[in-house]
Amino acid sequence: xxxxxETPALEERKGMKKVINSPExxxxxxxxxxxxxxxxxxxxxxxxxxxxxxxxxxxxxxxLVSGGGSGHEPTHGGxxxxxxxxxxxxxxxxxxxxxxxxxxxxxxxxxxxxxxxVVKNYTGDVLNFEMAGELAEAEGVQTDYVVTNDDVAVExxxxxxxxxxIAGTIFVHKICGAAADDGKDLxxxxxxxxxxxxxxxxxxxxxTSCTPPESGEPIFDIGDDELEIxxxxxxxxxxxxxxxxxxxxxxxxxxxKILGDSVDFSGSEVAVMVNxxxxxxxMELYVAYAHVxxxxxxEGVQVWRMPYIGDYMTSLExxxxxxxxxVAAGRPF
Amino acid sequence: xxxxxETPALEERKGMKKVINSPExxxxxxxxxxxxxxxxxxxxxxxxxxxxxxxxxxxxxxxLVSGGGSGHEPTHGGxxxxxxxxxxxxxxxxxxxxxxxxxxxxxxxxxxxxxxxVVKNYTGDVLNFEMAGELAEAEGVQTDYVVTNDDVAVExxxxxxxxxxIAGTIFVHKICGAAADDGKDLxxxxxxxxxxxxxxxxxxxxxTSCTPPESGEPIFDIGDDELEIxxxxxxxxxxxxxxxxxxxxxxxxxxxKILGDSVDFSGSEVAVMVNxxxxxxxMELYVAYAHVxxxxxxEGVQVWRMPYIGDYMTSLExxxxxxxxxVAAGRPF
Numbered sequence: 001x002x003x004x005x006e007t008p009a010l011e012e013r014k015g016m017k018k019v020i021n022s023p024e025x026x027x028x029x030x031x032x033x034x035x036x037x038x039x040x041x042x043x044x045x046x047x048x049x050x051x052x053x054x055x056x057x058x059x060x061x062x063x064l065v066s067g068g069g070s071g072h073e074p075t076h077g078g079x080x081x082x083x084x085x086x087x088x089x090x091x092x093x094x095x096x097x098x099x100x101x102x103x104x105x106x107x108x109x110x111x112x113x114x115x116x117x118v119v120k121n122y123t124g125d126v127l128n129f130e131m132a133g134e135l136a137e138a139e140g141v142q143t144d145y146v147v148t149n150d151d152v153a154v155e156x157x158x159x160x161x162x163x164x165x166i167a168g169t170i171f172v173h174k175i176c177g178a179a180a181d182d183g184k185d186l187x188x189x190x191x192x193x194x195x196x197x198x199x200x201x202x203x204x205x206x207x208t209s210c211t212p213p214e215s216g217e218p219i220f221d222i223g224d225d226e227l228e229i230x231x232x233x234x235x236x237x238x239x240x241x242x243x244x245x246x247x248x249x250x251x252x253x254x255x256x257k258i259l260g261d262s263v264d265f266s267g268s269e270v271a272v273m274v275n276x277x278x279x280x281x282x283m284e285l286y287v288a289y290a291h292v293x294x295x296x297x298x299e300g301v302q303v304w305r306m307p308y309i310g311d312y313m314t315s316l317e318x319x320x321x322x323x324x325x326x327v328a329a330g331r332p333f
Numbered sequence: 334x335x336x337x338x339e340t341p342a343l344e345e346r347k348g349m350k351k352v353i354n355s356p357e358x359x360x361x362x363x364x365x366x367x368x369x370x371x372x373x374x375x376x377x378x379x380x381x382x383x384x385x386x387x388x389x390x391x392x393x394x395x396x397l398v399s400g401g402g403s404g405h406e407p408t409h410g411g412x413x414x415x416x417x418x419x420x421x422x423x424x425x426x427x428x429x430x431x432x433x434x435x436x437x438x439x440x441x442x443x444x445x446x447x448x449x450x451v452v453k454n455y456t457g458d459v460l461n462f463e464m465a466g467e468l469a470e471a472e473g474v475q476t477d478y479v480v481t482n483d484d485v486a487v488e489x490x491x492x493x494x495x496x497x498x499i500a501g502t503i504f505v506h507k508i509c510g511a512a513a514d515d516g517k518d519l520x521x522x523x524x525x526x527x528x529x530x531x532x533x534x535x536x537x538x539x540x541t542s543c544t545p546p547e548s549g550e551p552i553f554d555i556g557d558d559e560l561e562i563x564x565x566x567x568x569x570x571x572x573x574x575x576x577x578x579x580x581x582x583x584x585x586x587x588x589x590k591i592l593g594d595s596v597d598f599s600g601s602e603v604a605v606m607v608n609x610x611x612x613x614x615x616m617e618l619y620v621a622y623a624h625v626x627x628x629x630x631x632e633g634v635q636v637w638r639m640p641y642i643g644d645y646m647t648s649l650e651x652x653x654x655x656x657x658x659x660v661a662a663g664r665p666f
Contacts, residue, residue, distance in 0.1 A: 017540035033619030073615035207350035282406035284352040286366030
């Protein structure tokens with residue numbers, strides 16, 4: 001979703017430090033690396049920047065397709081495999097993939113039971129997946145979709161009307177992916193996806209920005225002593241810009257918003273994710289989780305199985321922490 | 334290994350942006366978070382900052398113990414579990430753990446078949462593990478150890494005489510951990526550890542520094558348009574400081590050093606790791622891997638199973654890439 005702008009040569013980009021060959025080739029080269037690394041699990045359709053499950057199409061199974069701008073790895077390509085996604089479409093960095101990519105993905109994975117799109121709520125993604133659905137239907141592929149909007153921070157945002165879809169979306173991939181493997185049909189997957197999405201709440205914060213390869217400029221400026229609460233995964237404005245605070249206070253604020261939202265989590269078993277955004281040391285995610293566990297215990301919220309702590313949906317190298325909470329709806333995963 | 338220095342209050346540390354409560358509490362709080370998150374797999378000995386396998390001691394099995402300064406997560410605590418380490422000792426950030434910690438870990442995991450230490454080659458770590466071995470023997474625990482030195486970049490370094498131990502050490506954990514589970518005795522584990530270490534070669538590079546919580550200052554300065562080849566995981570000097578280069582050229586230089594060292598990898602099946610150091614987007618690790626795969630194919634080196642691509646041994650939030658290559662010795666893992 002970064003504007004087009006200029007693309008200076010690698011050598012001229014003072015301050016943009018990346019292990020890349022050229023900004024234009026970063027997405028196809030990344031996908032080539034993924035395909036070479038995980039050849040038994042996935043294959044790449046290089047003409048369309050699409051990652052497909054190696055054994056797709058799986059006959060008789062609803063196929064799950066997601067996608068979005070690149071720069072959020074392992075989202076989405078890293079979640080292609082049995083029990084999760086059948087295909088992922090990689091847009092340019094922070095840019096929606098095109099309907100053509102989505103159509104190609106749909107045709108590659110349709111096993112006759114239809115294709116279900118998991119779409120994060122960004123205007124470009126939603127429009128393009130809707131259009132892809134129409135194109136696919138015209139070619140005889142049944143489709144449906146869910147729009148995820150787990151971010152409690154703000155209503156309406158730079159690229160979104162309503163709430164944004166962020167890391168809680170991964171719970172939709174996982175739960176619906178498992179249900180599709182179990183044979184749930186397209187209508188059932190849609191009902192489940194909506195139920196999971198309606199039970200997931202997330203919120204983000206950032207200490208530092210990130211720099212997309214195309215522009216070579218940080219996506220936002222933030223002071224040496226500032227953090228931003230509620231920021232989006234493309235640097236969209238959050239709730240508040242303030243001085244850096246201790247970890248416990250940051251966690252308190254995020255959980256207050258998450259637990260104070262419209263889902264009553266108390267007394268429930270909840271799947272918890274503390275998600276780093278690419279530049280946050282694992283050390284800090286565990287420091288944050290120690291307080292998350294305390295707050296949830298105090299609030300009578302039980303943590304399901306084991307929390308997910310790590311980089312699940314990133315924003316390049318952003319120094320960022322995002323804490324979705326999810327009530328595992330349907331089959332636990 | 335950071336000097337003691339002053340510890341300014343969190344609010345006074347302009348530019349040090351971390352999700353922590355206090356620099357003094359970061360290691361115990363991280364361990365508390367790990368313990369709460371993974372209570373079925375590990376337990377924490379908080380008085381000693383030691384992570385122990387939940388079911389330790391395992392009777393009749395050689396116990397593997399490692400450790401080192403904190404700030405390299407998931408190394409070492411993240412590798413405690415069946416088939417890998419029985420315990421990990423967490424020092425302060427970039428500071429060796431003490432012999433007392435190592436002794437406590439040894440006593441907690443000894444199942445009667447002895448305790449084996451996997452020690453990365455840093456002077457403090459080596460001295461302290463040697464002393465811990467003597468203390469443990471005095472208490473009736475049989476011990477032995479290996480010193481890993483996989484880093485091909487430089488001979489002798491800030492904290493090391495000889496070569497440094499870096500991410501290739503994880504292959505020693507994994508291979509010896511599996512062998513210990515299979516019932517290999519202490520002498521056999523030592524022989525295997527030395528064989529694996531002698532077949533592992535690694536090299537690092539960095540684009541940006543990192544900032545330990547205690548000092549609040551970056552561990553080294555690097556220009557906006559510079560990278561350093563061969564740097565260590567605590568910012569120790571590398572081979573060369575130069576202008577930022579395309580990914581393929583960086584990979585070429587690292588692999589030239591790795592493949593040109595004393596092990597002849599050609600014709601072998603080699604376990605490959607492309608390790609991020611905490612601040613390198615996964616996107617860039619895959620871009621790098623695409624070229625790693627090409628070079629290895631050209632050189633007649635086969636990649637064993639699937640490469641390991643991700644943050645395995647970090648240096649806080651350093652923007653860094655490290656590419657160990659390993660000949661899987663003994664039982665493949």
